[in-house]
Amino acid sequence: MGNKNEIYRGPLILLAVLVICILVVVFSNQNQSESSHLIPARYIPWSPENKCLNLHKADFNDPDSAYVHSSYTLGKSDLNITENPISRHYIEEGYGMLVVNVRAKNAYGAYVKAYVACPTDSDGVSELLTAAYRVQQDQGLGLGVSAETPLVE
Structure with missing residues (x-):
């Protein structure tokens, strides 16, 4: 042993x-x-970016494929570069504008880039303001989802 x-x-x-x-x-x-x-916003379901995306998901061909790619917030200092008149109105009224760069599948199954925007107040993304923003977009300047250009060029 x-x-x-x-x-x-x-x-x-x-x-x-x-x-x-x-x-x-x-x-x-x-x-x-x-x-x-830091964990990217696309992995945090309760992030402001995902909340904004969820408020616009109905506008996508394949809502389940949509995910957050990146985002930025516009404020009063960005008024000179904001070309969307509805977004300008919200910013002039003292709200922020969260712009979310989204990737989602189109009708052919290919991932494409789209931008969605949500007005923000002191509590973050406002569902009520976003609903009003979407109605104004639909009535005045097309859909609430823009596949061509972001709010800032």
Whole structure:
């Protein structure tokens, strides 16, 4: 039979390797910038971007295929670059305008780019303001979803 020291050596080596691996992971994560830990909005169902997209999903050919690609917010400082008159009106009234760059399947099954916009207030994306915005878009300037150009050129 083997020595008692030989019997315990295997598990001790395994434990030491495990502790070293844990320390490497902990210290390597501390050196990364905080932005590397941010999760893209498309993976957070309750994000303002996804809320805005959900308010416009009925306008897409394949609503289940639509996902957030990127987004930006327009405010009063962006009035000079906003060409959409309805968006300009909301911004002039003191609301922000969340513009979401969406990818969704068209009638042929290919993914295409589209932009949707939602007015925002102090509580974030406003369902009521977005509904009014969509009605105004439909009556005045076409659909609430734009496949050609964003609100800013």
